Amino acid sequence: MATRSANLPIESQYLARAWLVLAAILLAAVTVVTIALAARSAPAGGTGIGPVRDFGPAQQGAPILVNGSVCGQCR
Numbered sequence: 545m546a547t548r549s550a551n552l553p554i555e556s557q558y559l560a561r562a563w564l565v566l567a568a569i570l571l572a573a574v575t576v577v578t579i580a581l582a583a584r585s586a587p588a589g590g591t592g593i594g595p596v597r598d599f600g601p602a603q604q605g606a607p608i609l610v611n612g613s614v615c616g617q618c619r
Contacts, residue, residue, distance in 0.1 A: 608615045
């Protein structure tokens, strides 16, 4: 008698192994793509070999005036 699904124990064992192999291959592919994309982008700290950009000394803005006098809460 022919079976329409994996009812026999040996068939279900092969089917389970096939699913595990497929899941492992998919996980490995996702890992490789993630590492490749991460290696391609520049790090956030900017660790290039060029000189560090200098924006000059820090400047403080003008004081905030409220009704002609300097705001005490905004200093």
